[in-house]
Structures are given as C-alpha cells and as structure tokens.
Amino acid sequence: MATESKKTDKERSVEERLKTLFELQTILSEIDRIKILRGELPNEVKDLEDNIARYNTRIEKHREEIAELKKMIATKTGEINDRQAKIARYKEQQDNVRNNREFDFLNKEIEFEGLEIELAEKNIREYTTARENKEAEIVRTQEELADGEHILAEKRAELADIVSETKAEEENLRARALDLEPLIDAYTLAAFKRIRKNARNGLGIVTVQRNACGGCFNRIPSQRQLEIKMHKKIIVCEYCGRIMIDAKLAGLEEEVVEAPAPKRRASKAKA
Numbered sequence: 001m002a003t004e005s006k007k008t009d010k011e012r013s014v015e016e017r018l019k020t021l022f023e024l025q026t027i028l029s030e031i032d033r034i035k036i037l038r039g040e041l042p043n044e045v046k047d048l049e050d051n052i053a054r055y056n057t058r059i060e061k062h063r064e065e066i067a068e069l070k071k072m073i074a075t076k077t078g079e080i081n082d083r084q085a086k087i088a089r090y091k092e093q094q095d096n097v098r099n100n101r102e103f104d105f106l107n108k109e110i111e112f113e114g115l116e117i118e119l120a121e122k123n124i125r126e127y128t129t130a131r132e133n134k135e136a137e138i139v140r141t142q143e144e145l146a147d148g149e150h151i152l153a154e155k156r157a158e159l160a161d162i163v164s165e166t167k168a169e170e171e172n173l174r175a176r177a178l179d180l181e182p183l184i185d186a187y188t189l190a191a192f193k194r195i196r197k198n199a200r201n202g203l204g205i206v207t208v209q210r211n212a213c214g215g216c217f218n219r220i221p222s223q224r225q226l227e228i229k230m231h232k233k234i235i236v237c238e239y240c241g242r243i244m245i246d247a248k249l250a251g252l253e254e255e256v257v258e259a260p261a262p263k264r265r266a267s268k269a270k271a
Contacts, residue, residue, distance in 0.1 A: 012183065214242075
C-alpha cells in the first residue's frame with residue numbers, strides 16, 4: 001500500500017483505479033449498512049429536539065405576553081384610581097357651585113369619568129381572561145414538554161447504545177476509506193461521490209452481471225461489455241450514470257446468461 005500510494009494519478013492504471021474505487025464502494029456500502037441499522041433514530045431524535053425547542057419558545061412567548069397583560073391591567077387599574085379621585089373632587093366641587101350651569105358641567109364630567117371607569121374595568125376583565133388563558137396554555141405546553149423530554153431521553157439512550165455497538169467498526173471503515181481516496185484521481189473521485197449522493201442505494205460503481213448494469217439493471221451491449229473488460233478507460237452506464245466494472249476485476253464470480261439454443265428445423269421426408 002505504501003509503494004502504491006507514492007504513484008501519481010497518471011502512473012496508476014485505469015484498472016488499478018477501478019479496483020480501488022470498487023474497494024472504496026464496498027467499504028462505504030458497509031458504512032451505509034451501519035446507518036440503516038440505526039434506522040430513523042437520528043432523525044427521530046432531531047425531530048424531538050426541534051419540538052422541545054418549539055415548546056420552550058412557545059412558553060417563553062406566552063410568559064412575555066402575560067407580563068405585557070399584567071402591565072396593561074396595572075395601567076388600567078391606575079386609570080380607574082385616577083378617575084375615581086377625579087369623581088370625588090367633582091362631587092366635592094358640586095357642593096360649592098354658584099349656579100346650575102356649573103353643577104351640570106361637573107355632573108357631565110362625573111358621568112364621563114364613570115363611563116371611562118366602566119370601559120377600563122371591561123378592559124381589565126378581557127386582559128385577565130387572556131392572561132388566564134395564556135397561563136393555562138403554559139401548563140398544557142409544559143406537560144407536552146415533559147412528555148417530549150421523557151421520550152427524547154429514551155430515544156437518545158437507544159441511539160447511544162446502537163452507536164456504541166457500531167462506533168469502533170464505523171471508525172475503522174472510515175479510516176480505511178480515507179486511506180483509499182488518495183489512490184483515486186481527484187476527477188474520478190469527485191464524480192463517484194456525486195453519483196453516490198444522487199443514487200438511492202448509494203452505489204457509485206457497480207459490476208456488470210447477467211449482461212446488465214448492476215445499478216439500474218438495463219442491458220449492456222456486448223461491445224460495451226468488452227470495453228469494460230479491457231480496463232482502458234472509465235465507462236459509465238448510459239442509463240443511470242454509474243461507473244461500471246466487470247465482475248472479475250471486482251473479485252466476484254461473473255453470472256453468465258446462456259443464449260438459448262437455436263431451434264432445429266424438422267428435416268423433410270424423402271419422396
């Protein structure tokens with residue numbers, strides 16, 4: 001491996017690069033298998049964490065709104081006290097008026113202040129109801145938050161168990177993959193990673209089996225198969241874009257499809 005790594009990209013034959021690329025694919029497929037073993041747990045944990053963040057944000061928002069409602073209640077209560085003080089002064093002034101005109105004016109002022117007090121009291125009732133609703137919503141959200149945190153703790157523990165079981169194996173596989181990458185030219189490696197990213201099964205390089213692409217299973221023409229076996233250049237499937245390699249170079253047993261035997265014509269009976 002040390003001698004091989006010293007070779008430049010040009011010195012490495014297409015055959016060597018394809019063989020290394022297939023080895024890399026095998027390792028990456030094994031890492032993919034480990035990820036599948038973990039299943040949807042990482043996504044579930046992420047979703048639960050997002051939900052808990054939303055619960056906390058909602059609770060904080062409700063608390064801010066409750067604080068604002070309390071301020072509004074306090075303001076309205078202060079207004080009521082001021083207007084009640086004004087009414088008391090107006091009534092006191094009515095005892096010392098000199099004519100009916102002054103008395104009627106003060107009476108209208110008392111009536112106005114009374115209406116304003118009624119409106120303020122109505123506002124306070126509305127603010128109080130809104131505050132109580134917000135407080136009840138906080139209680140409900142806190143219950144949901146507690147349930148979510150309990151489930152999250154269980155999922156995290158479950159994920160941690162699986163990760164601990166496969167961590168050493170995955171780290172070893174990733175190290176092997178990193179060792180192989182420098183043995184592949186940058187252009188081919190970038191193309192391989194791009195293909196893998198877009199492929200549903202994560203296969204960037206596949207073998208030709210039973211005269212078909214091992215990725216999309218479309219039939220490969222005989223001439224194309226011959227070119228693949230010659231290892232003169234890197235060939236991709238014209239249907240799915242995956243890099244193709246013959247089974248022999250990949251170290252696999254080639255599956256051969258036998259052509260059907262031609263039908264024999266029945267011989268004509270001699271006259």
